[in-house]
Amino acid sequence: MSFSPLIDELVVAFKCLPGVGAKSAQRMAFSLLERNREGGLKLSQALHNAMEHISNCEQCRTFTESKLCGICSNPSRIDNGDICVVESPQDVIAIEQTLQFKGTYFVLMGHLSPIDGMGPAEIGLDVFQQRLTQDAVKEVILATNPTVEGEATAHYISQMCKKQNIKTTRIAHGVPVGGELEYIDGNTLTHAFTGRRDF
Amino acid sequence: MSFSPLIDELVVAFKCLPGVGAKSAQRMAFSLLERNREGGLKLSQALHNAMEHISNCEQCRTFTESKLCGICSNPSRIDNGDICVVESPQDVIAIEQTLQFKGTYFVLMGHLSPIDGMGPAEIGLDVFQQRLTQDAVKEVILATNPTVEGEATAHYISQMCKKQNIKTTRIAHGVPVGGELEYIDGNTLTHAFTGRRDF
Numbered sequence: 001m002s003f004s005p006l007i008d009e010l011v012v013a014f015k016c017l018p019g020v021g022a023k024s025a026q027r028m029a030f031s032l033l034e035r036n037r038e039g040g041l042k043l044s045q046a047l048h049n050a051m052e053h054i055s056n057c058e059q060c061r062t063f064t065e066s067k068l069c070g071i072c073s074n075p076s077r078i079d080n081g082d083i084c085v086v087e088s089p090q091d092v093i094a095i096e097q098t099l100q101f102k103g104t105y106f107v108l109m110g111h112l113s114p115i116d117g118m119g120p121a122e123i124g125l126d127v128f129q130q131r132l133t134q135d136a137v138k139e140v141i142l143a144t145n146p147t148v149e150g151e152a153t154a155h156y157i158s159q160m161c162k163k164q165n166i167k168t169t170r171i172a173h174g175v176p177v178g179g180e181l182e183y184i185d186g187n188t189l190t191h192a193f194t195g196r197r198d199f
Numbered sequence: 200m201s202f203s204p205l206i207d208e209l210v211v212a213f214k215c216l217p218g219v220g221a222k223s224a225q226r227m228a229f230s231l232l233e234r235n236r237e238g239g240l241k242l243s244q245a246l247h248n249a250m251e252h253i254s255n256c257e258q259c260r261t262f263t264e265s266k267l268c269g270i271c272s273n274p275s276r277i278d279n280g281d282i283c284v285v286e287s288p289q290d291v292i293a294i295e296q297t298l299q300f301k302g303t304y305f306v307l308m309g310h311l312s313p314i315d316g317m318g319p320a321e322i323g324l325d326v327f328q329q330r331l332t333q334d335a336v337k338e339v340i341l342a343t344n345p346t347v348e349g350e351a352t353a354h355y356i357s358q359m360c361k362k363q364n365i366k367t368t369r370i371a372h373g374v375p376v377g378g379e380l381e382y383i384d385g386n387t388l389t390h391a392f393t394g395r396r397d398f
Binding site: 005009012014018024028030037039041043048052063069070088089 | 203204206208216247263264287292308
């Protein structure tokens with residue numbers, strides 16, 4: 001409806017972004033055209049480079065443009081011997097921001113979900129099995145999401161580790177820091193009680 | 200913090216979009232990488248084409264990739280003789296969607312605002328003056344926004360038209376259809392009363 005095929009194409013293309021509908025897409029297109037053409041060209045170039053050159057790290061499956069990601073190519077992190085298993089590259093970023101974990105990651109890029117055709121091979125557990133046998137792994141920390149699928153995935157991986165006699169831990173679930181007990185759901189409170197520690 | 204310079208660049212580039220902060224930008228980047236690389240490449244191409252090839256219509260100043268936009272190159276709309284003056288290309292789209300207006304537009308690409316360096320030349324009123332003298336203009340409809348600057352701009356343009364003895368009208372301001380009187384601000388209600396019509 002803008003009487004310019006190029007603008008129409010741009011608005012339709014913006015709608016592929018998550019959370020962007022017709023109105024936001026139009027706003028984005030006109031904002032760049034009116035005020036920030038340079039930014040638009042930079043975004044175009046950055047998108048092209050990322051879509052063409054980003055693939056998966058051979059060791060941990062996270063997104064990277066190299067063979068190995070920044071963490072997997074850092075010897076001090078490999079020597080640490082801990083592997084943290086997460087569902088997505090965003091989880092890696094979140095954990096890295098805490099500056100608490102000094103080991104390497106394994107990114108499943110999803111979770112076990114047979115109904116969606118996601119079996120052990122689809123979440124890269126064959127690659128993970130190789131790492132368990134080849135690398136000197138001290139501990140596997142399961143940091144999948146606390147959902148039904150995430151818990152099932154954590155359970156499956158813990159069984160794999162048990163066969164190799166590798167220590168396996170699950171991140172703690174409980175009351176979030178800054179949260180108020182009154183508003184916490186019962187399931188989380190139950191976890192908080194069963195997971196209580198000496199004080 | 201993603202340990203991939205290309206992903207970092209992409210996230211920074213997404214932040215130039217209106218209403219997109221660090222977290223949304225990250226979500227957009229990973230969503231395209233994980234699920235829709237083809238859509239990402241299309242967006243990259245559409246952005247490049249639009250940023251490089253879109254300029255302004257010679258007659259009405261709206262965005263177009265041709266010399267004249269779709270409306271200004273339609274003889275039946277020029278013959279209509281009405282010109283609707285709006286502030287932005289998005290306003291053209293909004294009015295076109297009503298299917299009520301059969302004339303042509305003039306897009307100011309802003310409004311008079313001396314404090315921001317926006318004088319008559321910056322909003323293209325020299326081009327508009329030419330249209331008033333050259334074209335057979337029957338009526339100028341002022342559809343600038345009902346803000347202080349929009350009203351001032353409408354007033355300025357109405358003075359220009361008066362000198363050429365061209366009929367000038369302002370779109371009606373009043374209670375929006377579907378609105379409840381109770382929640383309408385006093386300024387709008389005043390407009391609704393002074394602008395009342397025979398029933």
